[in-house]
Amino acid sequence: MALSMKDRELLLATSLPAANAVREQLNEYLARTGLAYSDFARRINYSSVTLRFFIKGRYANIASNDAPLRKAITEFIAAHPIEPVTQAGDKLYETENVQLLRQYFYEALDDCRMIYVHGAPGSQKTFVLEHLTAELNCAEVSKNGHGRRAYYVYCPQSVKTSQKIMREIAEACGVDTTGDAQRILKRLRFEFRTRKVIFILDEAQHLNYECLETIRGLFDRMPHCAILLAGSHQLETTFMRDAARLEQWNSRLHFGKALPGISDDEADTIIRQELGEKVTSPIVRKLITESKALDVRRSGEHNYISARRLFWSIRDIKRAIEKRQAKKEASA
Structure with a gap:
């Protein structure tokens, strides 16, 4: 029944x-x-x-x-515990881009600074910053309660209010996302009161004045978190165009160099390490040429090697080799 x-x-x-x-x-x-x-x-x-x-x-x-x-x-x-990212992605090649991002990452963290870097699409910003975030958290995870922490935050175009950007930051940290921007800010300050913390805000060119002013509260007030902004060249334009309104930011912000992109020599080394030393020079040159992109936002026309295009091309060649090998083994 x-x-x-x-x-x-x-x-x-x-x-x-x-x-x-x-x-x-x-x-x-x-x-x-x-x-x-x-x-x-x-x-x-x-x-x-x-x-x-x-x-x-x-x-x-x-x-x-x-x-x-x-x-x-x-x-x-x-x-599925809530914890900092500690797993890095694929191999990280120590290009000039990587060295610059690593330098600015630890300068911001160790000296409690706000730094911004900018570069063209495909200049390795996202991949490297995610890798550095995981690298630091993995090294510090055993220092429970006092270890340094890094949090990577992607800033989509839809983030146009202080509440939305604070929710993105809180979610990246595994902190309660409910309430208005000031309530979330207080939670974050309490959560990290005993730690050195850096927030990496990628695609920061999407942030407007309201969002930037709210983020500044993480830096200005205890525990004075470090901030690393990364974005396209439009980010630099934002700080120059709105210099009067962003005077508080400009008085605190350290401006990093523009990321140069992967050089031909660096690309040559990467291709040979990924595909083996037997890869021919014509194939290397072809891959480098196909990976070139045009950056029209810099003065004049500037060609650079897009890391995204380069690694996609290498991946395609690896898959083609694997298919040929599998076909050969099947017919043997």
Whole structure:
């Protein structure tokens, strides 16, 4: 015989303390990650309706036993903890671009500075900054409570308000994203009160005056977090065009060099290391030529090697070689 609603409520009452603890844990996790109920439900193979009933304390509408759902929630949170990024991507070649970004990254962090660097699309900004973020966090992760931390934040074009940019920053840090910009700012200042922290804001040319002024609060007030802005040449134009309004920024900001892009010699070294020393010089020259891009935003016309194009071309050649090898083995 099917259980009545009252019977289900009585059965669920026995696990109420455990259910309340899981609900609190889940709500905190959702607030800090920015995941919606529906996103989380899909990841644990439950419907969003079921999860909402559980969160609202009305699981008796669904079933008389919430143990499997509680188990799924706690296991997912344990398997996907909120923590700084510590895994770097592919191999990082020490080009001039990389050396400059590494220099500015640690200058900002160690000396508590606000620095900005700019370069054309494909000049390795994103990949290198993500790699440096993971590199630092991996080295410092064992210093629980006091280790330095780096947080990479991508700034999309849609971020046009102080609340939106602070939510992006909080989500990158695993901090509660709810509330207005000032409330999130206070949370971040409290969270990092015992640490040296650097925020890397990539595609910073998308940030308007309101966003920049809000971000300045992370630098000006305790614990005085370091800020590294990275973007296209438009970022430099923004600070020059709005110099009067951004006088507080300009008085604090250290201007880094423009990233030069990968040189022909650096590209030659990368290609030979990726494809092997037997690769012919004509193929190397062809790859370098195909990887050239035109930067019209600099004075005159400037050609540079796009790292993105270069590594895509190398990847395509590797795949072609693998296919030929597989075909040869299959026919043998």
